[in-house]
Amino acid sequence: MKKIIYIPAAIGALAFGGVVFANTQNSEVPATNPTTNEVENQTSSNSVQENFLSFDEVSSKALGIANGTITDIELDQTARTPHYEVDIWADGYEYDLKFDAVTGEVLEQKKEREDRDDDFDDKEVGAADENLISSDEAIKAAQAVAKGTVDKVELDREDGMVYYEVEIEDGRTEHEIYVNAVDGSIVGHETDDDDDRD
Template identity: 35%
Template sequence: MKRKMITGTLVSAVILGGAIGAGAMTNGFESVSLQSKSEVASITSQTVGETQKEMLSIEEAKEIAVAKYGGYVESIELERENRVQVYDIDIENDGIEYDIDLDAYTGEFLKVKEERDDDDDDKQTGENALTDDVITQDEAISIALKAAPGTVVRVELDEDDGRIKYEIEIKTTDGEADIEIDAHTGDILEVDHDRD
C-alpha cells in the first residue's frame, strides 16, 4: 500500500512539475516572440538618431528643388538607387535642364546634372510654351488620385502628337495605375491599371 501511495505521489509530482515547466516555457517563447517583433519594427523603420524620419511627399520634394533651381518641374519620380530612396526630378529653367537626385528622407541634393535644353530653341522665349495655359501639377495629381487612390510615385508633363498631357503613376493597394490627363482641360485621357 505504501508503494502505491509513493508511486501515486511521485506520478502526481512529475505531472504537476511538467505542467509548470510547460507554462514557463510558453511564457518564455511569448516574450521572445514579442521582442523579435519590436526588433523587426525598429530595423524596418527609417531612423535618424533617436527619432523616426518620414519620407518627403512629392510636393515637398518639388518645393525643395524649385526653391534652389527655379523654373518648373517637367517630371518627378520616386526611385531606389544604391539602397537609398530618391526623387529623380527634372527641372526646366530658361533653357537649362536640371536632372536632380534628391534624398527622399532628408531632402539632401545627392546629384545635380545641368545641361542646355536644345529643344527650347524652337519654343517661345520667356515663359515656356509647354506650360502656357495648363493646369498645375498639383491639380493634375488631385484629378489622378480621384481616379486611382494611392501614392503618387511619378509625374511628368509631356507633349505627344501636339497634345500636352500629364503622365502620372500611382501605387495603389492592388498594384499600379498609369493615368494620362489633358494638361489644358484636366480631362482624363487614359487610365491603365496594372494589378499585382
C-alpha cells in the same frame, strides 16, 4: 509461429512510417512563418515609405532651385539611399536634381543647355509652358481617380496634346493616369495588376 513474427514487423513498419510522417509534417511548419515575415517586412517598408517626403514637398524644393516647369518626378526606392529624381525646364536650361527621399537633402544637381527630345519640342510647346498646370495639380487630379502611392509624374506630348503621366501604386494595382496639362482633365487611365507583372 510465422504469423507472430509478421505482426510485430508490420506494427514496427507502421510505427516507423508514423514517425517519418510526423517529422515531415513538423518540417513544414516553419514554411508558414515567411507569410508572417512578409507581412512584417511589408509593414516596415510601408512605415519607411511614410517617412518619405511627399511629391508636393519635393516639388517645392526643386522649384526653389529652378523656377520652371517640372517635366519629371520619380521616386527611386531601389537605390541604397531612396531618392527623388526631378527634371525641370527653366530659362532655356534642363535641371536634373536628386533629393534624399527622407531628409530632402540635395544629392545631385546638374544644369545643361536645353535639348528637348522630339516628342517634347520647344516649337510645339513654347510659351504655352506658362499655361500648364503644375505637377502637383496633376497629382491631385490623378489621385481623385486612384488612391495610393505616387511613383512617377512625367510631362509629355502626343498628337498635339501636352499631358502628365502619373503612376500610382495601391498595393494591388499599378495605375497610369493621363492628365491634360492645360485643363487638368483625365484623358486616360490604364491599370496593371501586380499579379500580371510577376
